[in-house]
Amino acid sequence: MRQEFSSGSDFNRETHRSKFPQSLKEQAREESGMICADCGIQIRSKDQAQSHHRLCQCQGGAGNRVNLVILCGEDLNDCHEKWDKKALEEGIIFPNIPINECPPELVGNRNKFQKTIRRFNLD
Numbered sequence: 001m002r003q004e005f006s007s008g009s010d011f012n013r014e015t016h017r018s019k020f021p022q023s024l025k026e027q028a029r030e031e032s033g034m035i036c037a038d039c040g041i042q043i044r045s046k047d048q049a050q051s052h053h054r055l056c057q058c059q060g061g062a063g064n065r066v067n068l069v070i071l072c073g074e075d076l077n078d079c080h081e082k083w084d085k086k087a088l089e090e091g092i093i094f095p096n097i098p099i100n101e102c103p104p105e106l107v108g109n110r111n112k113f114q115k116t117i118r119r120f121n122l123d
């Protein structure tokens with residue numbers, strides 16, 4: 001069941017789609033044991049084991065393994081959407097790290113990342 005966000009949010013899932021290579025997603029799913037890294041639910045369907053950019057691509061996040069975490073999707077607890085929102089609206093990346101303390105290995109594009117830090121007034 002798809003639910004839209006209520007108004008007042010500029011969050012738009014389509015504008016920051018992840019670009020992890022398929023093989024990396026498969027690897028991460030396997031390593032996760034199909035367990036959501038946030039709520040711990042056992043995920044039964046591959047579609048619901050969603051690849052999440054800890055640091056969003058639009059904020060300079062890299063498409064590498066360390067930036068990829070498996071979260072459950074919208075038919076479960078929708079941790080994916082929850083962490084997308086936290087990253088984009090609050091500057092908090094999984095698992096609850098302020099974006100200005102983001103581990104450097106998660107950053108793929110330093111320029112975008114610096115702009116994000118400035119946007120959240122954290123420097």
Ligand SMILES: [Zn+2]
Pocket residue numbers: 036037038039040041071072073076077078079080
């Ligand atoms: Zn979850």
